[in-house]
Amino acid sequence: MQKPKLKFWDIWNMSFGFLGIQFGFALQGSTMSRIFETLGADKDSIPFLWIAAPLAGLLVQPIVGYLSDNTWHKTLGRRRPFFLLGAILSSIALLVMPYSSEVWMAAGLLLVLDASINISMEPFRALVADKLPDSQRSYGFVVQTLIIGVGTWVASNLPKFVNNTLNVSNEAAPGVVPPSVKVAFAIGAVVFITSILVTIFTTKEYTPDQMTAFGEGEEGAEKKGMIATILSTYALMPTVMKKLGVVQFFSWFAFFAMWTLANPALTTHIYNAGKPDIAQFAQIDDEGTPLVDTERVILFKSDQSKLEYTEKDKAYNEASDDVGSKMGIYGLTSMLFALLLTFYTAYNSINRKYVHMGSLILGGIGFLIMFYIPGQPEYLFVSFSLIGIAWGSILSMPYAMLSSSVNPNKMGLMMGVFNMFICIPQILAAVGGVVFLHKLIGDEAIHAMTIAGIFLILAGLSNLLIVNKKAITYQPSIDNE
Template sequence: MFKNIKKPQLSFWQIFNMNVGFLGIQFSFGLQQTAVNPIFLFLGAPEDMLPILNIAGPITGLIVQPLIGAISDKTWSPKFGRRKPFFLIGALIGSICLFAFPLSPALWVAVSLLWILDVGNNMAMEPYRAFVGDKLPEKQLSFGYQMQSLFVGAGILLATASIFLFKDWFGGAEVITKDLNTIPKWLYYSFFIGGFLSIVTVLWSVLKTPEIPPTDEEMVEINKHKALPFKERFLLPFKEIAEAVKTMPKFMWKIAGVYLFQWYALFIYWQYITPLFQKTMDYDLSSAAAQAARMSTTYNTVTMIVALALVPLTLRFGGKKIYALSLIGVGIALFSIPYITDPSMVLIPMVLFGIGWAAMMGIPYTMVSKIVPQNKRGIYMGILNMMIVIPMGIQTLTFGPIYKYLLGGNAVNAILFGGVFFVIAAILALRLKEPKSVIVPE
């Protein structure tokens, strides 16, 4: 049995510096949410193909995140640490892809780069989640993960704000139609900034935050792992993931039910918010993409404002109640957006969306981090992220036909469909039984 490590309480700025890298990682994800699908449309992709073109995220997340988590659990370097080498390499891969993405000359090139970008982002994301759990004592976990939510909001806010600002500043003379199969130049700048931030912010956290060395017992296990033949070391992460899923706490299975509907619906929103504005506001593709960016900027601004405010609320009322109410709020937002045609008024529902996004990015991670073993935190954070990408994978495979044949190829119906799924997710969230204490690893 491993001994629990008594972790020192960290200051506000130590927790802040630890999470700065999320700014760059989430800038990249913000571009994926807001700019990648418009780029696919600019390059000639039909709307009903958007889900399948986004399958890179679910597949790479399903494979990369749990594997990197399992491998990082068995890694230690006195010079580089345990988690930091992985999210630094992931950020570098993502940075290179962001510089290349807007230069894509054809749809197949953009789709291929999305695959590589997703590998990098997922390689950076999973060990970063475990990194925060590794460093913080239990009473600071909620604050640490809500600080992550703040940087999630900040990164996506900067990404989406850059899109519509550059559109206003540099896109006025461009007249872009889908038939031109051309990516507007003003989109380039956002990707170039993202490429810079991806690596620089992660470097900041790497240099500012030392990792906690393994205990003597953990070092024995790490050295045993290093001594194994290559074939056994290669297969071991797969075996550990399978075993971890088999013995996973019941609470995580219930979280999986919530995530199934929550993330399916989020992927619908990100894919079809731009086509929605082409329909409800009669925008051309360029203007619709800019409006979608304004929506994302608004809800991520709210996320930044409320992320840390959720900490005392969850302590007082319980995580599941705040989580469920937040999901209901997102559902209400999606029900209202298709019926608002004023470009300014349609930003109002994004207040509810932003509160929900802050809750989604913090509360479940806090809950799970309290109940998983310290020496398997990487694996279980990877499995938690599998619960995100599996619904996304299901969505990419199923929603194209649903959109085309059941919803009449109408983006309004797609967004309303997403609202229904958020309400279902909220009902399932109310069935969660919150963890009371940390499980001691065996």
């Protein structure tokens, strides 16, 4: 018995929750480094402060994948209980995050936020495989990418929109996150929970009996414990997953470099408006710590020093708003790229391998351009447009290739295990990899974007390792009869 093909709006509704998930990730990606800088972190320490994010994914996703494979709630089904739990926790974390008063507090909340987002996200990947026949899976992942693109673009522009349109200030006292960022995170929390609820209420899951009828049940299968199942899955990882893992390693190292260091790199190199060092303008003690009064307000050397700091900090906040807005372009481009793929793959076959390879190489070129445009932020449109093509492919092609090559009975677990190839490169980058590599070129943070470009091109070329025809070849999802 074959699964019925779903209509576009059915696929759209089942993927709509990704809008909220991406709001969470995009606000994190475009704003988290700005929050760390505001709280006093230096640029070289920022990647390490992000380590909580990939660690959370590495630990949470395989566990959630296993649990969602083995869950059935009579009302919410198999995957939707995790959508709801993750949405509630993520929304709370988003509301609290910008009120962090210390770097360690923001880093801890990042761990909570990323773990919560992963609880919702991993089952969404598996839901596509649960609901769609193989012929529609690329189509489903592309629609998912389309929604992710919308979320990335809108959420990345939120701080600038809140400042310019809602007239909420993007300035604050030293060490305090601006009100515009706080409002943006609150909006993100509302969008997160609302979009997840749309998917929960509009999408029904197949029952265990129906999955068995489709040949994807687990009747008669040997039941193991969670740890044993996860470890055996790592040990029996299919060849396609391992080769895709090489592609993923270079891809996610590159994007982690962007998320962690794009703000200090671009505000300094392209806008000439880096975060001012408060110690240069404030009264300091023998250890170089700025002095504060009884109300914990910074004591400046003079009124002129305070004015100079305020002007520089205002320029930094405006540059950061614009960097976030420009980063949103990669979400918009990925959306348009996904839209083109959606229409094309509905009626035509594609070679997933070469589509992904070409997309990643274009993204790498986008990163390399950044070094050559100091003082010309308008050209970031070109850079992030090319990066968006790579991002749109990263969010669809690897999952489509993988879902056609693994045991459908363990789709949630497989998607969770596959996440190790996303998390491990980010962890390596966080513990010093990206800073070490870019300092081989120079001390300036902009060289991290050059490393990102080189790694994304290597990711593209790594697709040549993939030779499995079932993974590579995609057939149309809609019959042309």
